[in-house]
Amino acid sequence: MMNPQGLTPQDRLFTLQGRFGAFLLENPDLAEALPERFVLAVLPLDDPEAARVALESLPRLEGWTPEEGPLVQALFLGGELLAVVLPGGRVVPRPP
Numbered sequence: 001m002m003n004p005q006g007l008t009p010q011d012r013l014f015t016l017q018g019r020f021g022a023f024l025l026e027n028p029d030l031a032e033a034l035p036e037r038f039v040l041a042v043l044p045l046d047d048p049e050a051a052r053v054a055l056e057s058l059p060r061l062e063g064w065t066p067e068e069g070p071l072v073q074a075l076f077l078g079g080e081l082l083a084v085v086l087p088g089g090r091v092v093p094r095p096p
Contacts, residue, residue, distance in 0.1 A: 009050040016042040020074045023081050027095050035087065037069030044076045 007015070020042060024031045041058060044050045070087035084092045 009047075009053040012044065012047060012050045013042050013054055016044060016074070016076050016079070019076070019079070020081060023094075030084065030092065030095055033086065033092050034072060034084070035069050037067070038072040038087075039068050039070070041071055041073045042076065043073055044079075045082065046077050 017040060020040065024034075041054060043054050072087070073085040075082045075085065081094045083094060086092060
């Protein structure tokens with residue numbers, strides 16, 4: 001994925017987090033598959049620089065408390081949600 005407007009990797013990850021939230025609002029079935037509380041890790045599969053930043057932050061996320069919930073990974077390709085990896089490794093593809 002090209003870096004439009006010269007955004008930093010952190011800015012690109014933040015944008016994808018917003019897209020994930022908007023997608024959940026439009027797709028209640030996916031929202032129902034998620035734990036009630038969770039910690040989100042956004043992974044852009046076609047943006048190596050932003051993906052590196054996201055992966056480097058995972059050790060810090062491992063320090064979250066149980067009250068925050070388990071880790072959920074949102075996989076993006078071309079700026080679009082591709083799939084969600086739930087706790088335990090279950091993969092939920094993007095609904096049509």
